[in-house]
Amino acid sequence: AQSVTQLGSHVSVSEGALVLLRCNYSSSVPPYLFWYVQYPNQGLQLLLKYTTGATLVKGINGFEAEFKKSETSFHLTKPSAHMSDAAEYFCAGGLSGNTPLVFGKGTRLSVIA
């Protein structure tokens, strides 16, 4: 079955520490993968996307993600967390034909001063 799995519903890091949010996918075809961020009482904002080409994708706000086919992963990282990064993060995949995006369950990121 086509799916996107986010490991860890809640991640807490100290300000200035590395942020690592995990995403794995299951797809029978080459996937297209996206990371979205959602701040309280707002919609989802696209952080970055992997379509084809370079496997290391840079996004907004200093985030990047690396597509690893061998690990079926698309983890999101940021070298140094900022208080303003505290939000909900969703990984999503275009996994099959013309079907809409499949979303992971989300990971809430807390940043501790």
Added chain:
Amino acid sequence: DAMVIQNPRYQVTQFGKPVTLSCSQTLNHNVMYWYQQKSSQAPKLLFHYYDKDFNNEADTPDNFQSRRPNTSFCFLDIRSPGLGDAAMYLCATSRERGRNQPQHFGDGTRLSIL
């Protein structure tokens, strides 16, 4: 800036009283989506329009309907809201249908049921 606009941001209705949520877009995208999002959960797709072609998700209750009178506007109608329908409703668009298409979201309408 081109964008997806949802009105109102907050809506309160009574149990069983029909309610309509609206979405407009200036992106001129062909596809419009409606999602329901409950607290601390992922968005759940209710249905989407590809141009005028309506696509309902299999598990979307009959209580939920949608209209797209033109490219720019899309409406979500809840015919008889129940307490379980209290949620954030998100509208999104994409240029085309297809798994490489990113979606662009509005800020949502938070629906409360009294």
